[in-house]
Amino acid sequence: MNRLRGLALAGSAAMSLLLPQTAAWAGKADDTLTFATANEVDTVDLYYQNLREVVIISQQTCDTLMYRDPIDSAYKPLLGTSYRWIDDKTLEFKLRHGVKFSNGQEMTSADVAYTFNHARQPDSGMVTRLLVDWIENVEAPSPDTVIFKAKAPTPAAIEYLSGITPIYPAGHYDSAPTVQTGGKPRRDYGAVLPVCVGPYVIKDFKPGASVTLVKNDQYFADSPKGKPSIGTLVFKTIPDNDTQLAELVTGGIDWIWGVPTENAKQLAEAPNVTVKAAPTTRMSFLSLDASGRTGKNPMQDVRVRRAMFYAIDRKAIARELVGEGAEVLQAMCDPRQFGCATGVPDYPYDPAKAKALLAEAGYPNGFKTDIYAYRDRPYTEAVMNYLREVGIVADLQFLQWKALRPIMEGGKAQLAQLTWGSQGVLDASASVSNYFKFSVDDYARDAEVRDWLEAADTTTDPTKRKDLYAKALTRIADQAYFIPLFSYGRTYAFNSDLDLPVTPDELAHFYRAHWKK
Amino acid sequence: MGRFLARRLLLTLLVVLVTSIVAFSLVHLSGDPAAAMAGEGASATDVAAIRRLYGFDRPLTVQYFAWAADVLSGEFGRSYYLRESVVQVLAEHAPVTALLGSLALGFALLLAIPLGVLAALRRGGMMDRLASALAVTGQAAPSFLLALLLIYVFGVRLHWLPISGNATTAHYVLPAITLGMYATPALLRLTRSGMIEVMQSDHIRTARAYGLAPWRVVLRHALRSAIIPVVSLAAVQFGLMLGGSIVVEAVFSLKGLGQLAWESIQRSDIEVIQAILLLTSLVYAVLTLLADLLNALLDPRMRLT
Numbered sequence: 001m002n003r004l005r006g007l008a009l010a011g012s013a014a015m016s017l018l019l020p021q022t023a024a025w026a027g028k029a030d031d032t033l034t035f036a037t038a039n040e041v042d043t044v045d046l047y048y049q050n051l052r053e054v055v056i057i058s059q060q061t062c063d064t065l066m067y068r069d070p071i072d073s074a075y076k077p078l079l080g081t082s083y084r085w086i087d088d089k090t091l092e093f094k095l096r097h098g099v100k101f102s103n104g105q106e107m108t109s110a111d112v113a114y115t116f117n118h119a120r121q122p123d124s125g126m127v128t129r130l131l132v133d134w135i136e137n138v139e140a141p142s143p144d145t146v147i148f149k150a151k152a153p154t155p156a157a158i159e160y161l162s163g164i165t166p167i168y169p170a171g172h173y174d175s176a177p178t179v180q181t182g183g184k185p186r187r188d189y190g191a192v193l194p195v196c197v198g199p200y201v202i203k204d205f206k207p208g209a210s211v212t213l214v215k216n217d218q219y220f221a222d223s224p225k226g227k228p229s230i231g232t233l234v235f236k237t238i239p240d241n242d243t244q245l246a247e248l249v250t251g252g253i254d255w256i257w258g259v260p261t262e263n264a265k266q267l268a269e270a271p272n273v274t275v276k277a278a279p280t281t282r283m284s285f286l287s288l289d290a291s292g293r294t295g296k297n298p299m300q301d302v303r304v305r306r307a308m309f310y311a312i313d314r315k316a317i318a319r320e321l322v323g324e325g326a327e328v329l330q331a332m333c334d335p336r337q338f339g340c341a342t343g344v345p346d347y348p349y350d351p352a353k354a355k356a357l358l359a360e361a362g363y364p365n366g367f368k369t370d371i372y373a374y375r376d377r378p379y380t381e382a383v384m385n386y387l388r389e390v391g392i393v394a395d396l397q398f399l400q401w402k403a404l405r406p407i408m409e410g411g412k413a414q415l416a417q418l419t420w421g422s423q424g425v426l427d428a429s430a431s432v433s434n435y436f437k438f439s440v441d442d443y444a445r446d447a448e449v450r451d452w453l454e455a456a457d458t459t460t461d462p463t464k465r466k467d468l469y470a471k472a473l474t475r476i477a478d479q480a481y482f483i484p485l486f487s488y489g490r491t492y493a494f495n496s497d498l499d500l501p502v503t504p505d506e507l508a509h510f511y512r513a514h515w516k517k
Numbered sequence: 518m519g520r521f522l523a524r525r526l527l528l529t530l531l532v533v534l535v536t537s538i539v540a541f542s543l544v545h546l547s548g549d550p551a552a553a554m555a556g557e558g559a560s561a562t563d564v565a566a567i568r569r570l571y572g573f574d575r576p577l578t579v580q581y582f583a584w585a586a587d588v589l590s591g592e593f594g595r596s597y598y599l600r601e602s603v604v605q606v607l608a609e610h611a612p613v614t615a616l617l618g619s620l621a622l623g624f625a626l627l628l629a630i631p632l633g634v635l636a637a638l639r640r641g642g643m644m645d646r647l648a649s650a651l652a653v654t655g656q657a658a659p660s661f662l663l664a665l666l667l668i669y670v671f672g673v674r675l676h677w678l679p680i681s682g683n684a685t686t687a688h689y690v691l692p693a694i695t696l697g698m699y700a701t702p703a704l705l706r707l708t709r710s711g712m713i714e715v716m717q718s719d720h721i722r723t724a725r726a727y728g729l730a731p732w733r734v735v736l737r738h739a740l741r742s743a744i745i746p747v748v749s750l751a752a753v754q755f756g757l758m759l760g761g762s763i764v765v766e767a768v769f770s771l772k773g774l775g776q777l778a779w780e781s782i783q784r785s786d787i788e789v790i791q792a793i794l795l796l797t798s799l800v801y802a803v804l805t806l807l808a809d810l811l812n813a814l815l816d817p818r819m820r821l822t
Contacts, residue, residue: 040599042599051558122566123570125570127555129560129562129563130562130563180592181594181597186570186571236682236770238770239767242668243668246672246681249673250673375557400553402550403548404548406549406552423560434560439562440561441560
C-alpha cells in the first residue's frame with residue numbers, strides 16, 4: 001500500500017514539475033505565511049503539549065526568561081535582563097522593564113513566580129516535568145527581581161528557562177474549566193488560551209484545525225529575537241503528506257516539513273520551492289537488556305552486545321536510508337547538548353569481528369530474539385538485516401508507541417529500537433540521564449553510571465560536569481549498554497520567496513523570516 | 518408496527534452497549550492511554566503523571582462504569598485531547614461528514630442508476646461495456662489513488678478546485694467524487710442486474726402488451742421494482758460513508774467524523790471514540806429502519822404488520 005502510494009505520489013510530483021507554474025503565491029501577496037504539518041494541535045500552551053508544532057507556535061507568541069539563539073546556541077537574556085546564582089540552589093533573575101503582555105498588562109516578577117509556581121505543582125498536569133521538577137519555589141521580592149529556589153543544584157536551569165517555559169500573567173489559569181474525566185474532576189489548564197509577551201499575538205485558535213497569529217507591533221525593539229517582519233502566520237493541519245506537497249506546489253501553503261527523501265530532490269527542482277535539510281536532536285538507538293530484566297538472555301554478555309555494535313553499518317543506514325540531515329550517533333546524547341562527550345569507544349562496522357565475538361561468547365551460530373520497534377519500520381528492518389548477517393535472527397514486533405511503552409516500562413523488551421528527542425533540551429541531563437538512572441527505561445542498571453550521572457546533573461562546576469558525563473558515556477559505550485545508531489534529519493520545503501533560517505533544532509523561527517524583495 | 522419499532526429499538530440499545538464495552542476494552546488493551554496522550558516525546562515520569570491525573574490507574578471496570586454513569590445522566594464527557602466537550606466536538610465534525618456523505622451518495626446514485634438502467638436495456642452494447650468498465654475501475658482503484666489523480670488534474674494542473682480543507686462547498690467536490698466512486702460499482706451492478714431480471718418478468722410483459730410507452734414501462738414499472746435492493750444497499754453505503762471515510766477525509770484534509778475517529782483511536786481519546794461509536798450505531802439503526810420503511814412503500818408485499 002505504502003509503495004503504491006509512493007509511486008502515485010512520485011508520479012504526480014514528477015508531472016507537477018513539468019507544468020507551468022501558474023499558481024499565485026498568496027503568501028507574499030497578502031503578507032501571510034501559512035505553514036502546515038500533519039499533527040492536530042489541541043492547545044498552544046507549551047506546558048500542556050510537547051508537540052514540536054506547539055513549540056514553534058509558542059516561540060512566535062510567548063517569550064521566556066532566556067533565549068537560546070538557534071544559530072549559535074548562545075544564551076541571551078529575553079524577558080530577563082541578567083541572572084546570577086546566589087548559591088548552588090538559588091538563582092536570581094532581573095527582569096526587563098516596561099514589557100507588556102498581549103492583554104496590555106505590564107509584566108512583573110509576580111507573573112514569573114505565578115507561572116512557575118503553578119507549573120511545578122505535581123497536580124498541574126504539566127506534560128514535561130523535567131523543566132519544572134527541579135523547582136522548590138519561586139519568589140518575587142521586588143517587581144523586577146525573581147528568585148528560583150531549587151530542590152538541588154540544577155546547572156541545566158538556564159537551558160530549561162530558554163525557549164520552552166513561557167511566562168503568563170498572574171492568575172492566568174484562574175479561568176481554567178473544571179472537567180470530569182471518568183467521574184473524576186480536574187482543572188483543564190491547557191484549555192486556557194495563552195496570554196504572553198512575544199513577536200506575534202494569537203488572533204484565532206481552532207483546536208485540531210488551525211491557529212492564526214498576527215504581528216505584535218508593540219514588541220520590544222531590543223529583543224534578541226528581533227522585530228517580526230511578516231504580518232500574519234497561519235498554522236493548518238493537513239494530515240496527508242501528498243496533499244501538503246500539492247498545496248505547496250500550487251501556492252496554497254508556504255512551508256512544510258518532513259518531506260520524504262524520495263520526494264525532496266524532485267521538489268527542489270520546482271522553481272518556486274526551496275528545499276533544505278538540517279539535523280535534529282532526535283536520536284535513534286537500540287536498547288539492549290544488559291541487566292537481565294527480561295530474564296536470562298544473550299545480551300547480558302558484554303561480548304554479545306559489542307558484537308551487535310560491530311555488526312551494524314550505522315554510516316550506511318544514516319547516509320543511504322535516513323537521508324540528508326541524518327548523522328551517525330557516537331554516544332547516547334546529541335553532540336550539541338552540554339556534556340555530550342563524543343570521544344567514547346566506537347565500534348566501526350566489522351561483521352567478521354562481530355562473528356568472532358559471538359563465537360567467543362558461546363553463540364557461534366548466533367541466536368534468536370525479538371526486536372521491538374514503533375517508528376520507521378524500514379530502519380529497523382535494515383538493523384535486522386545486519387544482525388542476521390552475523391547470525392542474530394530478530395523477530396520484529398512492530399507496535400504503536402502506546403502499546404510499546406508499557407512493555408518497555410515492564411522490563412519485557414530484550415531488544416528494542418527506540419528514539420528520543422531530549423524534549424528539545426540541549427543538556428545531557430535530558431538525554432543520557434533519562435535512560436541510565438534506574439528509571440523504568442533503564443535496561444543497564446549500572447550503579448556506577450547512575451551515580452556519575454546523578455552527580456553530573458547536580459554539579460554546578462561546568463568542567464566537573466563534563467568530566468562526569470564523559471565518564472558515564474565512556475562506560476556506557478565501553479559496555480555497549482545501548483547502541484546509538486543515528487540522529488534524524490528533517491527536510492523542510494518552503495516558498496522560495498521566503499527568507500527563513502533553517503536551524504538544527506527541529507523548529508521554525510518565523511519571527512526571523514521575511515519576504516524576499 | 519409498534520412491536521416492530523420496539524424490537525428495533527431494543528436491538529439498537531444492545532448493539533450500542535456491546536460496541537461500547539468492546540471499544541472500551543480494545544482501546545485499553547491496545548496500549549496505554551496515558552502513553553498515547555503524553556506522546557512519544559514524553560518521559561516515563563511524564564506518562565506516570567498523566568496516568569494518575571486522568572485516573573487511568575484505576576481498574577478498567579471502575580473507569581467504564583464511571584463513563585457509562587455519565588452518559589446515562591446525559592454527560593458525554595470531554596475530549597482529553599481537543600479539550601472540548603464531546604458534544605461540541607461531534608457537532609463540529611459530524612456536519613462535514615454528513616455533507617460529504619450526502620454529496621457522495623448523490624453523485625453515486627446519479628451515476629449508477631441511469632448507467633445501470635441503460636446497461637440493462639442495452640445488454641452487451643456500448644453502454645453496458647462502459648458501465649462494466651466503470652464498475653471494475655471504481656472497484657479496483659484505491660480511494661487515495663483516485664484522490665491524488667483528481668488533486669493533480671483539477672487542483673495542480675487546472676486550478677479549478679481547492680484540494681484541502683472544507684471552507685466552501687467547492688472544497689467538497691473532489692472528495693465527494695472520490696467517495697462516490699467507491700460506492701458506485703455496487704449500486705450500478707445491482708441496478709443493472711435488477712433491471713435485467715425485472716424486464717423479463719410477467720408484469721413488464723403485460724405492461725408492454727397494454728401498449729404503454731417504453732419510458733413509462735422502464736421508469737414507472739421496471740425501475741420501481743428493481744430499485745428496492747438498491748435502496749437497501751444505498752442505506753448501507755451511506756452508513757459506511759458516515760462512519761468512516763477516513764482515507765478521503767485525510768487526503769482532502771476534511772475535519773469529519775472518519776478522520777476524528779482515526780485520530781482519536783491513535784491518541785486513545787476514549788470518550789470521543791465511544792461517542793462516535795454511539796452515534797454511528799444509532800445512524801446505522803435509523804438508516805436500516807428507514808430503508809425498510811421505504812422498501813415497504815415501494816413494494817406493498819413488504820408492508821409491515
